[in-house]
Each structure stands twice: as structure tokens, then as C-alpha cells.
Amino acid sequence: MSPELLNVLEVMLNGLLAGVMYSLVALGFVLIYKASGIFNYAQGVMALFAALTLVGFQTGQIPFAHVINTMFGTHVETWGPGVPTFLAIILTIGVMVLFAYLVERVVLKHMVNQAPIILFMTTIGLAYFMEGFGDLMWGADIKTMDVGLPSGASTWFETTTASWAAEGSNYPGMYVDMLDVSAAGIAILLVVVLTLFSQYTKTGRALRAVADDHQAALTVGISLRTIWVIVWSIAGCVALVAGIMWGAKSGVQFSLSLIALKALPVLILGGFTSIPGAIVGGLIIGVGEKLFEYSIGGMLGGATENWFAYGLALFFLMFRPQGLFGERIIERV
């Protein structure tokens, strides 16, 4: 195969891996939207907060250190060497479940049957709140995420692809980061677990019932509140996984919360209510972005990624207003 083709392949492969990351975040959105009709903009910030908490536990950081220092003039930093990664993950999951419980108890309880736009705005309020809270709790400096995932260029990939190249072309082989591969693996695993959960378990079915109509679900005896706590906890864990992956790739910092904006076009493509839609949508966007940048992007001055996804989604919307897998919206008079 000619080097150009290989280069294209490489770009597509990286696109696919990036796509997996997008669909991972999109998954969190879909879960909450399916179960509560809320388009949770705070999913991105939850990922940031989860990552910060995890790093905090790993490095033994004292929460609200900065606040305590200014209040009492102390200079305390850490309480000890920190906790092994595995335990830190368990603790973070605990924190996220607590967070889900609090959100339902304080905020969502009052918001039953509110207009979607009002619910959407509440989650933006929640995002602002979490951001401020996260910075106060763990400080705003950039942290490195290390959970022992293999990283760095994968030599295996490099050698096999190099052999595909035609003799005599000095094609160096594809550069693929092991981190992306492992991230893809975990993501696929997570998707399988979640699809099984929502299709076949009792709570899964209750979750889908609530998504259709709050009141109808209430009438058949589904406790809306417990379902919401469960859903937000699962979304919290998905956010943690996304936080770990993105954190390992580009460090735990504020920009991580912007990945929510990346997930939006994925949701458009895949439709707000279908899990397979989120996965396929993410992959299409990932590949599309990289390909567009690789081919035409250069001429337009580069960095087209941040708007291309939206352009593609918009183009799609014109033909199928409810996205790839969403149900067809029929309006009655």
C-alpha cells in the first residue's frame, strides 16, 4: 500500500480512538437524558471533578486546603502519602454517588415536570457551582493523572504497519498511543455493560419508563427519586472513566470540562435517547474531524476541529431532525 493511503489510515485510526473518547462523554449525557429528560450540561464538569478527586486521593491532598490556610493562617498541604490507585478509584466512586444523592435531594426534587429549557439551565448552574467547588476543594493548578495505564507509542503497531508499506518507501509505521487503545478497550467494555443493564435488568426498564413520562412512571409505582439517584450515580462513574482517560491524555485542568461541548454534536448525530447512537455518532465525528483537518483543514488555516463537528451535525440535522437513531417526532394537532 502507498504511504499516502497508510497516512490516511493512520489519521482514521486516531480519529476512531478520539471518537471513542467523545462517545464516552456522550454516553453520560444519554443516560441522564433517557432517565430524566434532563440534558445535563454539567457532565463535563463532573468528569473534571471526578478526576480531581481521584488525583486528590492518590496524592493524599487535604480537601479545601487553600480555604483552610487563608481562614486559619495554617500551611497544611497533604495528610500523608496518599492511597493506592485502586482504593482511590473506589473512594471517588463513593464521592460521586454521594454527589448524585445530594443533587437529587437538593435540586431535582423541586424540578419535577419543569420545562426542559429550565432543567437545562439548572444543569448549567450546577456546572458553574461544581467548577467553583472543585477549584476550592482541590485547588486550580493542573495535575497529572496516572492510573497505571500503558502510555507512550505502541511499538507493536509501529512495526506491523511499517511492514504493510511497499518496499523501498521509508514509511516509519503508524504512531498510535497505547493510552488511546486502552481507553477504547475500557470504553467498549463500559458500553456493553450499560446496554445489558438498561435492556434486561428491572431497574433498567424502570429507567426507560421514567424517561418517557415522569408522571406515568410515578403512577405505576416507580420511585422517581431512587431512579434519578441511580442514574446520576452511573453518569458520575462514566464521568470518572472519561475524566481518567482525558486526564491521562491532556492533564487534569479546566479545559477538560469543555469536552461536554464536544459531546453535543455526537448527541445530535446519534440522537439524544439511544446508547448505540452515542457510540456510532462519536466514532463518525472522531474520524470525520481528523479526516477533514488532514485533508482540507490546512488550507483554511487549521484548527477546524472545534467547529467541524457542529457543521457535520447541522448538515445531518437538516435531513433527519431527530438524529440517526432517535424516534421520528410526529406532531398531532
Added chain:
Amino acid sequence: MDHQSDTFPKLLNDNAQRFASRVAMREKDYGIWQSWTWAQMREEIVALANGLAALGFQRGDKLAIVGSNRPRLYWGICAAQCLGGIPVPVYQDSVADEMQYVLEHAEAKFVIAEDQEQVDKMLEIQERCPNMHHIIYDDPRGMRSYRHDHLHDFTEVQALGREFVKEHPEYVNQEIAKGQGSDISIFLYTSGTTGKPKGVVMTYDNIIMTARNSANFDKLTQYEEVLSYLPMAWVGDHIFSYGQAYVAGFCINCPESESTISTDLREIGPTYYFAPPRVFENILTTVTIRMHDAGKLKQRMYNYFMDVARKTGVKILNGESVGFSDKLLYSLGNVLVYAPLKNTMGFSRIRLAYTAGEAIGPEIFDFFRSLGINIKQLYGQTEAAVFITMQPDGQIFADTVGVPAPGVDVKIAENGEVIYRGPGVFHSYYKNEQSTRETKNTEGWVFTGDAGYFAENGHLKIIDRIKDVGRFNDGSMFAPKYIENKLKFFPHIKEAVAFGHERDYCTAFINIDLEAVGNWAERNNVPYASYQELAGNPQVYQMMLKSIEEVNRSLASDKLLSNSQIHRFLILHKELDPDDGELTRTRKVRRRIIAEKYGVLIDALYNGSKQCFIRTEVTFEDGRKGAIEANLHLMDVPTFTPVKEAA
């Protein structure tokens, strides 16, 4: 002023000059207040007058007015007067037969009816009124397919008039010039407590001179705003919304419909207001009921400042000097309670409010005066063109009706009956020489039929109708109205009928006020399905008992009527209703009919029995007849030994 105009058409011409561009009349229609200036009104009336002439209206013909307060119906009155005719307004909510008697008695040749409802009544009684030739309607809705030759649309008649004036430009002006003060200006049929209504004939002098005297007495100007909502056939409305309006030149506002009177009252904010006591009573009841539902804080504030008002409000209104702290507290109360309360009632701009027709309860009277509303009492009747006695500013008391009106002499005849003489005394009863002679003697004195006496401060005090004033078996005076009024001053008692003539002691029937008692029942979650069930409820009996005891205590201290305290009472199982003939149109008790209908109950009251069965015939809203039965409780009331005069 030089030679003053002595008829309403002449006054119309004066006003069209001096107040040409001032608004004379407004009507809430299609969402806003349509208005007509005096000049425009004159043009509309003259066009109508010409139209009537074109239809053959002669001098002396009668024109009946049937409908609620509409500008076009007021113009009908003046148009008839322009042609030397006589307008005859009729109560719009009386049934067809009652109207038939009045129209036939007055030989009305023309009728101006408000809408389809009134026109249908006219068509129903047409054969039995041979004199009725033309019916003119104001609101054409629903009558497109009516095919009657003598039925005309108001605007068609005016168009006819504008044609007629082309050939006879000066006809109407000549007719107006012929008119003079002594001509007959209007027939006003009294509701008449007994027998058929009597047609009171009033001349222009009667109405205009009384209107002028009363306008000067109260310094009315052309800037007054009046809401006219009372029946046009009632002398009160004719004086306030027609007589005084033409004399002083102020503006009349007609509400959109009967159901929107309270919102229209609030929008207009009249400066000069007239209402019978029952209207003021309803306002007070609604205020108290709505305040019961207010929050605790608001209620406490309301009650606190109402006490302040009760102490100082009346004095401040009368201009008496009050301590600085009271004045300060009152002005604070004004911002917080009184002004907003007046605003919700529509009374913010009131300069002068009159009440008449029946006695008004002292606390109702003081409630409004303490808010700073200058409410005054007057005593009068149709035969006097309203004013017999009036309360001058500064001498306002709750239980008296004031000093003789300007130009009116008032005396007490030997049998205690109030008699009077003055410019407002009516010409005669139409086609009823015999009653005219009975009511008006040769020197012009009119016998009011009311018993009363002059209190020490020279103010007249009315006790009761002379023919109802009876004697207990022990000879002392029995005045049923006086006792009934004291009972009706309580918000939860709507109507009361007292008995005692040629009896040993006084007893009474009580009618509860469904709205007030119903609201009390809701708040104390007392269940009731019907008026009858609520009326028979023992707790309600206890409430009535407490009120009657209070009346007895106040009667005990009254020097003339101390021993007419109430010994026994019962609560009627149905509301006394004009449709059943138990009350007149203006809700005055018809004693003879009640005595016949409820004889068995009255006997039970006097033979000491505790229970009594009664079966009464009732007419429902849609005219169907039916009967309701009930077992009524009778109850005794403790009485008090009369307080001997100290001096």
C-alpha cells in the same frame, strides 16, 4: 341667574352652550368608555325628537322607557319632553304582566326598549295594550328576523328625524319653547307596598326646583362624576342621574352591564354617589369576609387601624380637633389601610355620598365615615321628588335623617305622622283623584305615612310606617320597622319581620344572609347542602339568639320603645323574595301577604310551641311554581328590665 330655564329641553340647550365640549355622558362599551359631549348629546336628542314627531308623536303623548341605564334611554326621556310628551320609565326586571298594568294605565303610545329581552315582553303584552303603537329598540342583537311593522331600530328613527328636520327645521324648537315649568315632566310609578302601583305625576318645577335647591345645598359643580346603576323608574335615579345632572351639568356614566357594575364603579371612581343602605351593607360584608381570608399579619394590621379609625376617623371627617398623635396615626392608617380600601371599593374620589330609602345600621354608617367617606342620610319619597330632610355637613348622626331640606316645611301631625310641604310636592296621582286627596290636603301638606319625631338637636327621627305602627295589648307603641332595622344591622341577618300589634309581646321571623352565614359555615367547617338546612342549624340559631339579645339590650335603653323587646323568634326556611310577592321591588316587607301566608307560624310563636310544620308555595327562577316543606324550631329570648330615666 336671570330668567332660569324651567324645562329640561331648555336646560339641554343652555348646557349645549355653556358646557358644549364638556363630557355629558359616558357608556362602557366594546372595552372602553364611549363619551358624548353636551353638544353631541343635544344633536342626538333632537334627531330622536324629530324622528318621534315623524312617527306621529303628539304633545301630551306618553313614551315608556323599559331597560337598564343606557344613554339612548336617557335621551328618550328628554326627546319626549322636547315634544311636550311625558316619559314613563318602568322597572326593567318586573315581569310582563306588571309592565302591562303600568303601560296600559299610563296609555303609553310609544315604547323605547333596551334589547331583545324587553322587546319580547312588549310583544307578549301587545294585544292587551291597545294604545301601544310604536316600539323602538336600542340593541338590535338577535332581532334580525323580527318582522313587525311598528318595530323600529333606534338609529332608523334618528335617521327619520334627520329627514324630518329638513322639511320642518323649527318644529322641535317651537315645541320646546311652548314648554313651561308647570307642565307635566314625568310619570314615576311607585312600587307601592299594597295594591297596584300608583303613577306619581311630577311637573318640571317639582324636579328642577328641588334639584336646584339640593345642588346648591351640597355645592355640586359640573366637575362631578356619577355612576348611574339604579333602576331608571326610581325617583332617586331620576333626581341624581337626570334632574341634578341637567341643573349642575355634571357627567353621567352608564356601566357596561349589570354584572360589571363593581368593576365599572372602580374604574370611574365617582365623586358623587347614591346607594340604598343594603348596597353599603353588602360592601361591608364582602370587606369583612375577604379580610377573614387574609394572612394573620394583614388581619392584625387591618383590625388595629380600623380601631384607630373608629375612635378618631369620624371626628376627623367632621373637622373636630383631634390630638396630634391620633392625627399622625390616622394618616399612617390612611396610607396602609383606608386609602387602599377605598381604592378597591372605587370610593377614592368620593366627595359626597347619600343613602336613603331605609334606616342604615349605625356601625355600617360609621364604618364608611371613619374611612373618610362623606356619607350622609336623607329622608324622602317619590311624592316629594326625593328631598324631605337632609343632613348638612358637620351635623351627621347615625340614627337621625337630618333637618328639613331647603324650601321644605316639615311638621308632626297629632297622630305622630310626619307631614311636609314644598316645591317638590307632586302634582297628583295619575287617574287616581281619590288617593291624591287622601295623600295631599287642600293647603298642599303631604301625609308621608311615616311615624317620627324631632330629637332635641332638631333632627328628624323616623320610627316606622304610620299604618304599621301598632299598639301592644298594654297600650305601648309597637314600631315593627324600627325593630327590624336594628336586627338587619347584623351582617348575618338579611331580612326580619316583627309582630306585636294587638299582642302581649313582640316576636320576629329571621332570614339569614346566605353569603355571610355560608362563609362562617365554611370557616368553621359546618356542612350544609341547602339554604333550608343552614337556616335550621342549631349553631346558627345560637348566633341569631346572641344578636337578638343585643337588640333587646339596646331597646331597653330607648325611652319610647323599651318594652317592644323580642320575646320569641324563628328562622324562616326560605328567603323572602319579591317574585313570591313577599317583598316589593325595592325589598320592602309586604306585611299583609306575609301575615296571610305564614299565619300558622305566627300563631305558633304566641302559643308557646317549640316546633311548627309549614308548607309554602315558591316560584323558581324560570317562573315554574313549586312547594317546599320544613319543620321550624321556635326559641325564647331573655329580655332586660327597661333602664329608668336617670334625670
Added chain:
Amino acid sequence: MAEPTQDGRKIGGTLLEVKNITLSFGGVKALTDISFDIKEGEIRAIIGPNGAGKSSMLNVISGFYHPQQGEVWFRGQKRASMRPYEVARQGIARTFQNIALFKGMSTLDNLMTGRITHMHKNLFWQAIWKGPAEREEIAHRERVEHIIDFLGIQAIRKTPVGRLPYGLQKRVELGRALAAEAKLLLLDEPMAGMNLEEKEDMCRFILDVNDEFGTTIALIEHDMGVVMDLSDRVVVLDYGKKLADGTPNEVRNDPAVIEAYLGVGH
């Protein structure tokens, strides 16, 4: 060539005609080969059991559904494929089976929205407001006030429609349709869910509208008593097909109708 009916109303030529209308939703046939006409000035009833296709036919007439086959002729012209608002502009107004009022606006504003097809002042004049735009607004406000007076809803003029009881909302919706001063008025079950007194009022309104404004009315209704009294001609639908078409009496005695709709031994 309008022959007056007994009570003096003029019934003119054909105002609207539907020819061989077939409408299906993805395989499900809602209407099959239906033709009937509506004459100028008459009250035309469309009756049939639930699911017979009455509302679908109304939606075809008002341009909301486009039939797979068949044509709609309005005032002598074949209707080209039009957007619903263009159909409204031609002079067809309607009410909806379950009330479609604008909850965020007051009764008055809802009625004024009915007059949208008659108001034309552009954005620029609206911005300045004083002058032509305000004059147009006042002229249309007066016409709406006459409708408010006609329906007797003065007291609720400024209340948001969301707060009104069901009966009044139905009346406001009729008012909005009247405000459009349309040639043809489509009423989709105007008396559904009403008590006797409200039904009597609504019948009187419909008769008055037809009598005083001369508006042609197409009426969908279940209450047979109402249909028989009000309508000049009736078309009966059943399972998307036309069962009968004629005067109320003809329809009542038509065996097919009796058997299918009114129940045997009516």
C-alpha cells in the same frame, strides 16, 4: 341563484368541493375516495363514529394534511399544493378538537392573533408604532371587540387563557376563528365536553354566526340532536369511507347509516 331556505337564509353555489380524497399514514388508510361539496352560506355537518376520519378530512381541508390522491377545489379553483398558512389566507378558519389556544397570551391577544391574515403593516411601522401601525391595530381591535361583545366574554378580556375554564376556552377559540372573518369556518367538535346550558349557548352562537355574518360552516359533531337541528346537509363517514350524504332527514332514514352508526332500531 341563491334559493332562500324557509327562515330566509341564502344558500349559494359550491364554495368548497373535495374530489376522491385518499389519505394514508404509512399504510394505514385514513380516508378512501371521499367526495362531497359545501355550499355557500350553509351549515354542513360531518358525522361518524370515532376514528371514522372526520378530523383527518378537516385537516385535509385546512391544508395541514396533503392527500395522496384527490383534489380540493375552493371557490371554483383547484387548490395548488399550499402551506397551511396560505390556505388560511384564502379565507378558511378553524377551531381544534382539543383546544389549541396560545397559553402565554390573554384572551384579547388570542383573538387579535386570529386577525393576523388581515394585518399588513411591516416591521418598520410596527417599530415606530405611533401612526399607521397603531391606527391599524385600533381598527382591528374594534372588530375584535364586536366579537367579544357577540360572545359575551367581556369580563375575561385581559385574563391569560390558561386560567380559563374549559367552556370559556372553547368560546375564546370560536372567537379567534371568527376574528379571521373567513368565508368557511371549520368547527371540530365545538360542543365536546360541554353541559346542556353551554351547548345551548354554542348552538345559538353558531346559528347567529351563520345568520348575521353569512359564514359557511363545516361542523364535526357527535351529538345527533345538535346535528339534526343545526345542519342543512350532513355527510356521514365510517372507517374512512363516505356512507351517506344529504339532508338530516334523508340521512336519518338511510338504512346503511342506521345500521352502521345509529344502531339498529333507532
Added chain:
Amino acid sequence: MLYRESGDFKTSYSADQQTFPIRLDRHMVYGILAFAFLVVPFLINDYWEKSVLLPFLVWAMAALGLNILTGFCGQVSLGTGGFMAVGAYACYKLMVAFPWLNMFVVVILAGLITAMVGVLFGLPSLRIKGFYLAVATLASQFFLIWLFNKVPWFYNYSASGMIAAPERTLLGIPVTGAEAPPWMTYLFCLTLVTVFAFIAHNLVRGRIGRSWMAIRDMDIAAEIIGVPPLKAKLSAFAVSSFYIGMSGAMMFALYLGSAEPSDSFGIAKSFLVLFMIIIGGLGSILGSFLGAAFLTLLPVLLKNIMVGGFGWPPDLAAHLELLLIGALIMFFLIVEPHGLAQLWRVTKERLRLWPFPH
């Protein structure tokens, strides 16, 4: 309690439909305007102008624009920041190309240009609704910001990529640039905002406003009774973008003096304006002002209290401020989802019914 309405009756439809039918409201509003136009210019200093009054006026204009689109026409848009950028850059290019042009004309022209761009990005609204439309407007947001970053023509090939407002005078007094006296810039913005607020009110209460609200409440029924959806939605996008474009031009020329696409007009600004109209009150002109006031004055207040009062380090204060704003937004959406305007309507109703219960 303060309302005295009896006697305030209407004898003509124009009186009945006027902006403030109740006498007290009329007096209150004219009083406030008189105070703003006649008294404040003399008391104003640089701090008040730059950190309180100008931001309030700029954001009020933006909130007015978005309220027309989202509050009255029901089309949710997250592209406000991008459209403000279009306004700013259009203003910059106009100022550079036509130095002699009066500043009012420049700002209005910038608004018109943005209106055209708005209509372009409004086209998708014909087929898609609700969230999908919100995300489609996000496309315009990112695309516009990318455009102004990448295409040098917009910033006149300046090295830093920033644009700065050259000095312009009005009646001899500098209104843009460094030497512009605080009262001049304040009065300039105040006139613009007042005039266009009344225009917005006129649009909203007339035929166009009703067709917008019809589309918002039930767009199918609106189309069937004769409201052309294309004209209504695009006119809403056009008018809304016109206001937002003007606010962008005012922000660049008078408030900041210079601008850089991604931080002054980023996605955060779109959310900020959306917060303003939600907290202020969707579908109410007054709501736009209340929301703008709330979200511009609150941070200033918090900063003064925390940094000035408690002496905390500014970064801690910034985090706490973010946290408090987020909490307040959630609190508001729970307590009064219809915003401050609804709170004011209920209080007014209570005052008119005083002393009776509401």
C-alpha cells in the same frame, strides 16, 4: 397599597393599549428615566462607569435581543457570543473604513450587518426545534469565533490579532477611545438602550409580537390560522441579532475599547445572556433589564464584599463567586422559574389588591 386606580378609566383604545396603562407605573418609569438621564451623568466616575453602568447597559441590550428570540419566539439560541463578535468586528471595520461616520450610525449599521448574519444562521430553525436548534446555533458560535481568529482581514492584519477602537468624537466630545469622559459613553449607551427598548416593546405588542408568541406557544396551530412560520422565525432571528450585534458593537467600542474573539465573545458569554433572560423572565422586556442588572451587579457586589470586606485572596474570591452564582441560578430556577419579572408581577398584583389577600 401604593396603587390608586379608581378614576383612571380609558376612553380610547390607544390609551387602553399604551405602554404603561396604570398611572403609577407611568410615573415610576418616567421618574427612573429622568433620574438616569439628568442626575447620574453628574455623579458618575470612572469606576462606576466601567464596572457597573456600561456593562449593565451592554448586557441589557444583549438580553433584550435574546429575549425577543427565545422569550417571545421560543427559539433557543446559544450563539449570542458569536453574534456579538460579528457586531464588534463590523463596528471596527466601519470605524476604520469611514472615520467621519457618526458613532450612532456605526453602531446601528453594525447591528444591521449582524441581523443579516443572524438570518443566515436562523435558516435551520425552519426544520429543527428545541435542543437540536440550540446545538445548531452552537455551530454558528464556534464557526464565527474561529472565523475571526483565523481570517486576518477582520482584524486588519494587526500582529496581536486584537482589535482596538480608534477615537471618535460626537458633537466635539470624544466618545470612543481613552479620553472619552465617563458621562459621554454612559449617555451614548443609555440613549441607545432606552430608544431600542421602547422599539422592542412596540414590536412585541403589535402584530409581529403576537405572531412570535403564537409560534412559541403552539407553532402548528399558529401556522394553520395564518402565521407564516418562515417570516415569523426569520424576523425574530433578524431583530434579535440586530440587538445583539449592537450590544457587541457597544461592548467593543465603548466598554472594553478593544476585543479578542475567544475570550470576550466566547461560549461563556452565550450562557451568561441566556442566564440573564431566564432569571430576569422569559418573554418580558422588564425581565431582560432585571436579569442584566442581577448578573452584572451581583459579581461586583460579591467581589467588593469578599475581597474588599473579608480581604480574601482574589483567586479564592473568584472561585467562590463562581460557586455562588451557580448556586443562585439553581435557587432561582427552583423558587421562581418564570424569573424576576414574574416576582415583580405577583408583588404588583398584591399591591393592587391590598389589603385584601392575593
